[in-house]
Amino acid sequence: xxxxxxxxxxxxxxxxxxxxxxxxxxxxxxxxxxxxxxxxxxxxxxxxxxxxxxxxxxxxxxxxxxxxxxxxxxxxxxxxxxxxxxxxxxxxxxxxxxxxxxxxxxxxxxxxxxxxxxxxxxxxxxxxxxxxxxxxxxxxxxxxxxxxxxxxxxxxxxxxxxxxxxxxxxxxxxxxxxxxxxxxxxxxxxxxxxxxxxxxxxxxxxxxxxxxxxxxxxxxxxxxxxxxxxxxxxxxxxxxxxxxxxxxxxxxxxxxxxxxxxxxxxxxxxxxxxxxxxxxxxxxxxxxxxxxxxxxxxxxxxxxxxxxxxxxxxxxxxxxxxxxxxxxxxxxxxxxxxxxxxxxxxxxxxxxxxxxxxxxxxxxxxxxxxxxxxxxxxxxxxxxxxxxxxxxxxxxxxxxxxxxxxxxxxxxxxxxxxxxxxxxxxxxxxxxxxxxx
Ligand SMILES: Nc1nc2c(ncn2[C@@H]2O[C@H](COP(=O)(O)OP(=O)(O)OP(=O)(O)O)[C@@H](O)[C@H]2O)c(=O)[nH]1
Ligand SMILES: [Mg+2]
Numbered sequence: 001x002x003x004x005x006x007x008x009x010x011x012x013x014x015x016x017x018x019x020x021x022x023x024x025x026x027x028x029x030x031x032x033x034x035x036x037x038x039x040x041x042x043x044x045x046x047x048x049x050x051x052x053x054x055x056x057x058x059x060x061x062x063x064x065x066x067x068x069x070x071x072x073x074x075x076x077x078x079x080x081x082x083x084x085x086x087x088x089x090x091x092x093x094x095x096x097x098x099x100x101x102x103x104x105x106x107x108x109x110x111x112x113x114x115x116x117x118x119x120x121x122x123x124x125x126x127x128x129x130x131x132x133x134x135x136x137x138x139x140x141x142x143x144x145x146x147x148x149x150x151x152x153x154x155x156x157x158x159x160x161x162x163x164x165x166x167x168x169x170x171x172x173x174x175x176x177x178x179x180x181x182x183x184x185x186x187x188x189x190x191x192x193x194x195x196x197x198x199x200x201x202x203x204x205x206x207x208x209x210x211x212x213x214x215x216x217x218x219x220x221x222x223x224x225x226x227x228x229x230x231x232x233x234x235x236x237x238x239x240x241x242x243x244x245x246x247x248x249x250x251x252x253x254x255x256x257x258x259x260x261x262x263x264x265x266x267x268x269x270x271x272x273x274x275x276x277x278x279x280x281x282x283x284x285x286x287x288x289x290x291x292x293x294x295x296x297x298x299x300x301x302x303x304x305x306x307x308x309x310x311x312x313x314x315x316x317x318x319x320x321x322x323x324x325x326x327x328x329x330x331x332x333x334x335x336x337x338x339x340x341x342x343x344x345x346x347x348x349x350x351x352x353x354x355x356x357x358x359x360x361x362x363x364x365x366x367x368x369x370x371x372x373x374x375x376x377x378x379x380x381x382x383x384x385x386x387x388x389x390x391x392x393x394x395x396x397x398x399x400x401x402x403x404x405x406x407x408x409x410x411x412x413x414x415x416x417x418x419x420x421x422x423x424x425x426x427x428x429x430x431x432x433x434x435x436x437x
Contacts, residue, residue, distance in 0.1 A: 036049070082107075114245070129193055216375060219268070227240045232368060294379065298311070302359070330374065333354070385421070418436075
């Protein structure tokens with residue numbers, strides 16, 4: 001049995017499950033196609049796939065026994081070394097499946113795959129800490145003899161970017177032989193380290209808030225073109241790639257709007273359906289920054305056949321996982337160049353369904369001027385024009401107005417400073433008592 005293709009990549013086989021009455025956002029085949037891209041990005045060569053429709057997952061082996069036999073046959077025939085399940089397996093499923101396929105075959109699920117890709121793509125200290133924490137928490141309940149065994153096997157071969165060690169990278173190699181207590185200790189330690197990094201970042205954020213420059217955060221499904229857009233707008237070179245989760249660490253760039261006013265654009269980690277909860281939890285700090293944006297730009301790959309499902313998946317993540325419900329969002333449909341080539345019907349449909357959206361090609365640059373004009377209009381809408389008379393005793397409020405808003409005129413009365421200018425609605429409350437207009 002051969003486990004690797006000629007180019008040295010491990011051979012993978014994908015398995016999906018559709019539970020009757022509980023449809024996912026994508027149908028099972030589209031979801032498997034996406035899993036295939038994840039596998040690709042993780043350096044696994046996919047040689048086959050299958051799926052099954054069931055009433056509920058089997059409590060021991062996840063898929064039914066007939067399906068299990070079928071997969072085992074494929075594994076044997078095709079020389080598969082990694083079987084990848086499209087849903088998160090419970091520790092018990094993981095154990096039973098490993099037993100069923102034997103020691104030579106590695107059982108992975110979508111979560112492990114995503115964690116692996118994250119581990120490869122995290123470049124900042126905070127990003128790495130967050131991924132490592134998520135990996136430990138994922139593995140702690142799954143420690144089995146096979147893990148240890150495979151970890152030892154994978155040892156040297158799974159150097160960063162190497163192959164063969166998917167799911168075993170990072171903490172896997174050295175730690176699996178130690179006991180759970182040790183991993184528990186590492187988790188505590190990682191959390192403390194993360195707290196430190198976060199405190200540092202919080203100071204930086206406060207500093208940025210003080211500048212009063214609007215922050216526009218690009219959100220969207222992975223591979224939508226967020227980084228390409230940021231690069232186009234700011235003439236920079238954030239890593240762009242046709243793979244999933246190319247960007248993990250937030251990057252911020254200054255961009256001049258048409259009027260000359262400056263704005264900060266932030267590019268951050270992309271979303272995907274079935275985003276593992278542990279990852280969302282570990283990346284909370286990174287994701288929380290999204291909530292601090294003045295305006296969100298929701299970037300969508302309009303040329304993707306599942307574009308609408310992607311939109312829904314991103315909206316669900318924003319609301320359900322991040323609790324973001326009241327931020328203004330501008331929809332930005334990207335890859336128009338590709339869309340027009342592929343299917344001329346889609347554009348009129350999207351325009352009808354999303355009348356306020358912008359349509360662009362980050363690649364060719366078309367639609368970007370209109371996008372920035374629209375961003376500027378939305379920012380202006382958010383600002384409320386006011387005149388306030390603030391007593392000298394409330395000096396801090398005066399200083400804050402300068403930081404958060406735009407001051408057009410400043411005058412001094414006997415006991416107060418009069419400011420004429422504009423302020424975002426969300427900062428108004430403190431100023432209401434002193435408002436004269
Ligand atoms: N045809 C076309 N391709 C584009 C366009 N914008 C981006 N792409 C391609 O789409 C792929 C993904 O682009 P990225 O900018 O890395 O996407 P992202 O949203 O940052 O993805 P993640 O960082 O993985 O979340 C790359 O291969 C880009 O070259 C576009 O307007 N047209
Ligand atoms: Mg990116």
